[in-house]
Amino acid sequence: MAAIRLSHLTKKFGAFTAVDALDLLIPDKEFVALLGPSGCGKTTTMNMIAGIEQATEGQILFDDRDVRRLPPNQRDVGFVFQNYAIFTHMTVYDNLAFGLSVRKLARAEIDRRVREMAALMRLEDRLEWPSSKLSVNELQKVAIGRSAITEPAIFLLDEPLSNLDAAFRAFMRTELKHLQHQFQQTMVYVTHDQIEAMSLADRIAVMNLGELQQYGTPAEVYNRPRNTFVANFMGSPSMNLLPCRLIAEAGALCFGFGEAGRLDAGGDGAMQHRARAAAGAEVIFGVRPEDLEIAPPDGPGGLKGVVSFVEPVGPRTIVHLKLAEQTVKVAKEKRYKVSIGAAVRVTAPMAKCHLFDAASGEAIGLG
Amino acid sequence: MTAGLAHAGGGWLPRPLRVLFADEVKRLGFLMSLPAQLLLLFIVVFPLLMQIYVSLTYWGPLDGESWIYAYKSLNPFENYGELFADGRFWASIARTMLIVVVSVPIEFLLGLGLATLFVDRFPGRRIFYSILLTPMMIVPAVAGYMFFMLFQSNGPINDLLGRLTGLQVDFVWLSDPDLAIVAVMIADIWQWTPLMFLILLAGMMGVPEDQLKAATLLGANSWQRFWRIVLPKMKMVMIIAAVIRVVECFKIFDLLAVMTKGGPGVETETLSYYIYKLTFADLEWAYVAALGLFVLIALSLLAWAALLRLQIAQRRAETQPGA
């Protein structure tokens, strides 16, 4: 059990910087997801925590222990590989026992713990199988059990669910959550799937191009994105990000969307405050599809648009609207009916809207 | 199109072949494998029959008669009886075995050791690798001659040993009854360790890297990784390397022929060299035929037994749970 503190962690491959001066504190017993698109440096970060790759600069502390110069086999981390890296020449039993037997534990002790872990992972009837004959789902369980059995202080998982079929992935997601409670370990989980990160993690570290974009609880990251990258990456369908002009008129502020109309910053104090902070700047107006409302075309306020197409996605219906210069997605309930070509009006509750600096992409006026 | 062509082109063939040739795949397959099959027929079936025939006679090249008339000295199995009483034959086999059981394990261990040095990248790896492979590419007879020169009593090896020890070293390597075979073994090890190195390194490079990483992260040190992951995963490769070398080393001839000519006396006379002497010095071709046939049958039985064991092992693996 240990907290992980990364400070100024940097990894360079020649001229390419994979991870750039990363600072991150992962509290003890927490489940933290490193989230980002491929190539964002999340796997490199994890490999540095494990010791598979040497950091170019910076510190890695487990509690107060500096482990940066420690070889991976002395770091006491569990690691589940994306392709599981099961020892194909061994039985399931020997795979599970590996970590204990290299630590030269007594045979009886090893046997007891292997059987315990097998029971936990529901692998009892597979123990004598050669691991080359297991299904992908079973391989996954062996991989987790094999790492967990040594009770490492820190547990690292590299996209462990990405090879599974959809049904088993959902099942494993809940299973992992259970396991984490059971093991009481600090878990770091690398994924590119934001839904996985949202549903599993206590905290999410969103990364892009080797840099940390935002670090916070799923709710924070989702509700208060620090920049357009995070705003766009979290949530499906992704947030509407609309460039607009900030217009000050008769003491009130509003957002201009050209021909489509204006949105009044309204009486909401927070938004007024934020908009003032950005006065004069080009801004990007962000609003999640599920926060937008569709109203009849003839009411006051809102933006005028035309339904360009309707996309039923599982439990929801996504309505695509064409505004004068932009397109907007609106998420509605499954039964929502609207005809293509219909003229509508969209309104946005200002309390749920976001404002970003158009040049830097940074959120404006955030905490 | 297929059928039409076959009829047009195969009309002159006897009926069974015409049926065979009606199918384009079968026809082409037959024709394409024909050259190799004919070569095999030419070198295996016909000579084998001839060898069996000649081995039952006393025929020799000086008889002045063609081998066809060998039946005149027909003597069922007397050559074979003689063979069991032939001390020189059994001694030559024992000597061959000695070279095999000494040289091949040393080659194996040296090759394995070198391979472990070359698994990961380091500056100069490619060039060192190429240089270390050169001995096995050198014509064996030439390699034999290199060592013939090196092992002269006034040659560089004695010279080098003398300088290292400060003593007067004058081993007569190639004429010494005990040292001659050692010299041959050294030459064999020099020439064929690279082959082991090459094969074992390829096998070692084939061990999945992620499994090695996984073992490390589970706490295994490099020694444990080597014994528990690398070696077990290389089992098949090691068997292949060992089998190839045992088979080849058992045939050893070129090195000997150049270095010692089986001497001094018969101290380095291996099976191949003994047969060579019988063939060209004693001209006892019928006896050689019998002897060769005996070796052939013995080796076939060995190979057959090995294959059988392999098949049993395979079947056992298949009937394991989960199959």
Place this chain on the structure above:
Amino acid sequence: MTSRPVFFFVRYGLILLALVIVLIPTVWMGTMAFKPFPEWTTATGDLTWLPKEATWGNFEYIFTGQTEDLLVTLDRTAERPILASLLTAVLGTAIAVIAGTLGAYSVSRFKIGNNLPLSVLQLRLFPPLAVMIPVMIMWASLGMVDTWWGLSLIYGIVTLPFAFWLMKTFFDDVPIEIEEAALVEGCSRFRVFWKVTLPMVKAALASTCLFVFILNWSDYLIALLLTRKDWVTIPVYMNSLASAMGGQMYGCKAALGLIAAIPPVVLGIAIQKYLVRGLTFGALKQ
């Protein structure tokens, strides 16, 4: 993963040692080839590793039959054996590769000739001398002893297993879909082989040729058994030199050895990445 400095030095130290051991015999022969007669042995002075007075005399001697240091002249010079080695190795390679390639394709694609893989392999199992009596009788009765075609033929047969197995693994690696596409286009099976598959394995085929050439070039035993005078190859000629002259002809034989050793080493390095596959009959790839 982690490399400690100690291991770094141990590694280079051991590799250096291996390099020295590997190079000593080769270097000794290489320098011997350029040493004049008085430097061949310690008989006339100290042993030196480098020639004190480097000379082309040894090469001159084996090609022209005479040189100033040596009184005896050579009645048979080296051109003929070099030609014999070259010609028979090339023709033997052609036979092995053609028969091997066709057979391998048939087994790989049509599953016809399934006896071939094991049958050709058994050619490698037995000591050649154990089965040479009937071959020698056959070669004698067909008038093939001491002829270029007789030697080429046996070379082709002896190296057939290597050619066959190498080409089989190469053909197995070619995705069958490509051939199926060509078949759908209306190509005949042979055309597919000739115009589609063979060009795809061109590089592999070339490597196979070089590999088999090296093997044929390296032979000593078979040439010893099946040639007498006209078509002896370099190794046989080289080994007969001393006996003809009485004393040891170190320098001249070293020069000859150098000529024999260089082609396979150069070609071997050129086809390095196929060596493992070739030497293990395709069981292993690199």
